[in-house]
Every structure is written in C-alpha cells, then in structure tokens.
Amino acid sequence: DAGVTQSPTHLIKTRGQQVTLRCSPKSGHDTVSWYQQALGQGPQFIFQYYEEEERQRGNFPDRFSGHQFPNYSSELNVNALLLGDSALYLCASSFTGTSVYSGANVLTFGAGSRLTVL
Amino acid sequence: GNSVTQMEGPVTLSEEAFLTINCTYTATGYPSLFWYVQYPGEGLQLLLKATKADDKGSNKGFEATYRKETTSFHLEKGSVQVSDSAVYFCALKGTGFQKLVFGTGTRLLVSP
Numbered sequence: 375d376a377g378v379t380q381s382p383t384h385l386i387k388t389r390g391q392q393v394t395l396r397c398s399p400k401s402g403h404d405t406v407s408w409y410q411q412a413l414g415q416g417p418q419f420i421f422q423y424y425e426e427e428e429r430q431r432g433n434f435p436d437r438f439s440g441h442q443f444p445n446y447s448s449e450l451n452v453n454a455l456l457l458g459d460s461a462l463y464l465c466a467s468s469f470t471g472t473s474v475y476s477g478a479n480v481l482t483f484g485a486g487s488r489l490t491v492l
Numbered sequence: 493g494n495s496v497t498q499m500e501g502p503v504t505l506s507e508e509a510f511l512t513i514n515c516t517y518t519a520t521g522y523p524s525l526f527w528y529v530q531y532p533g534e535g536l537q538l539l540l541k542a543t544k545a546d547d548k549g550s551n552k553g554f555e556a557t558y559r560k561e562t563t564s565f566h567l568e569k570g571s572v573q574v575s576d577s578a579v580y581f582c583a584l585k586g587t588g589f590q591k592l593v594f595g596t597g598t599r600l601l602v603s604p
Contacts, residue, residue, distance in 0.1 A: 378535075407591065416496075416581055416594030417536070430591060464535055466592075481592060483528075485535040 376401060378467050378484035386490045387455050395450040395487045399467030405429075406448040407481065408440060409464040417464055423448055424470055455491045462486040494519040498582050498595035505572055505602050513567040513598045515556075515582035523584040525549075525558050525565040526592070530579045539567075539580070577602045 379398045387393050399406050405424045409417035419432035423442035442448045446467075452459055466481040499514040517525065524543045528536040540549030545560035554569045565582060582595040 409592075414597075416583075416596045417592075419591035419593070422591065432591060466536075480526075480538055480541065482538070483536040 378465055378482050380463075380465050380484040380487050382487055383485070384488045384490075386492060388492050389455055389457060391455050391491075392451065392453045393455060393489060395452075395463050395465075395489075397448045397450070397465030397467075397484060399446050399448070399465075400482045403467035403469050403482070404446050405468045405470045406442055406446065407466045407468070408448070408450045409466065410434070411462040411464055411486070413461070420450070452489075457491050460489060460491045462488050494523065494584055494586055494593045496582050496584055496593055496595035498580075498598050501579075501597075501599040503598060503600050505600070507574055507602055507604050508571045509602075511567070511569040511572045511576075511600065513580055513582075513600070515565045515567065515595060517563050517565065517582075517584050519563075519584055519586060521587055523586050525556070526583045526585070527554070527556055527565070527567050528581045528583060528594075530581065530597070532578070536581065572600070572602045574602045574604055576600060 377400050381396045407422040408420040411417040420434050421431040422429045426442045437453045439451045464486045465484045468481045495518045497516050526541045527539040529539045540551045542549040542558035548557045556565050556567045579597045579599045581597045583592045585592050
C-alpha cells in the first residue's frame with residue numbers, strides 16, 4: 375500500500391518565480407493538508423483540503439494557494455517566491471469521510487519537497 | 493490558541509540510557525496528542541498517540557501518558573539505541589477539523 379507521495383523531492387528556484395508542488399494521498403484517504411517546515415523548526419500548517427475545497431487555513435499569505443482534484447490528489451502553489459520560502463514542504467493525508475469528529479484521525483506524512491529559493 | 497512547548501535539544505545519550513523528552517501543551521477542550529519522529533532527510537512518522545486524559549500511547553519501546561492535570565505528554569524510553577537518533581516532535585490536534593500544532597522538535601543523539 376503506497377503511502378503519501380510527493381513530487382518533486384528537491385527543487386531550486388529564484389526570487390519572484392512561481393512553484394507548484396504535488397501530492398498523492400495514501401490510498402483510502404480523502405483529506406490533504408500542507409505544512410511548511412523551515413530548517414530547525416517544527417512544521418507550520420498552511421492549509422487543508424477536503425472535497426476539493428479549502429477547509430482551513432493557517433497564517434500564510436495569499437501567495438500560497440492550493441487545489442484538490444477529484445481523485446483527492448493536491449497541489450500547492452507559491453507565487454512571487456521569497457528567500458524566506460525556502461523550506462521543506464510536507465503533505466499529509468487523512469480520512470474524514472462522513473464523521474464530523476476527526477480529532478483523533480491520524481495524519482500520514484509524505485517525505486516532503488525541499489524548496490530552495492536563491 | 494493551541495500551542496506546544498518541547499525541551500530544547502540536542503539530547504545526547506549513550507546507548508541503553510533512559511530517555512525523557514518533555515512536552516507540555518496549551519489547548520482548549522480535549523485535544524489529541526501525538527509524538528512524531530523525523531529521521532535525517534525524511535518526512536514525519538507517527539510514533540505514538542493518545543486521545544484522552546490518562547491514555548498511554550506506546551510503540552517501539554517508547555511511551556507517553558496524556559496528563560491533563562499537568563498538561564503534559566512526556567516521551568520516555570527505557571533503553572535507547574543508536575538507531576533512535578532523530579528529531580522528535582510533540583504535537584496536538586483539537587476536536588473537529590483542526591490542524592496539527594507542532595513543537596519545535598528535540599534532536600536526540602545516541603552514541604555507541
């Protein structure tokens with residue numbers, strides 16, 4: 375059973391450019407969350423997608439946007455890259471289904487996409 | 493808002509030593525608590541979890557007990573191995589469709 379897969383694994387961009395990162399959730403999962411992990415820090419929540427809509431968003435500017443497709447896969451887009459956007463971007467999937475209560479639902483993380491902005 | 497505080501690292505131990513990594517939290521309601529581990533160059537792996545007060549999560553010799561009275565979820569292992577060297581993250585998740593909130597991580601270095 376494949377877990378969460380992310381692509382690309384590494385990429386280098388220059389300031390002002392745009393980047394798209396991709397994520398395929400674990401089989402059976404319908405919810406995708408994105409996190410940014412700066413060097414030496416804990417992951418910070420960017421946003422979460424469920425049923426192709428952004429369900430919750432963290433404290434990130436509008437330069438960060440996302441999308442979820444009917445097959446539950448997701449993309450993270452970052453426009454007008456800044457040096458401070460250099461980080462490991464982690465995708466995590468989980469199952470929501472029809473249950474309103476998802477407090478204990480476990481997130482499965484991918485290995486991440488490491489973005490370097492020069 | 494919800495937050496997690498972890499002890500700063502690195503924690504340096506010899507093989508077979510006892511490990512404790514402290515974690516305290518601030519949250520409204522009844523959050524679920526987690527420990528994740530990150531090996532070099534990899535993503536996060538769930539180590540253990542607890543969903544209500546007094547629950548004990550355990551996995552691979554690691555344990556943590558959800559203490560609501562002290563708002564703590566300390567990670568322990570009786571005898572560490574070199575292969576346990578990694579960064580450990582404490583995290584909490586509130587009820588409903590809420591995000592995971594992570595601590596800053598604690599690096600563990602185990603020498604032979």
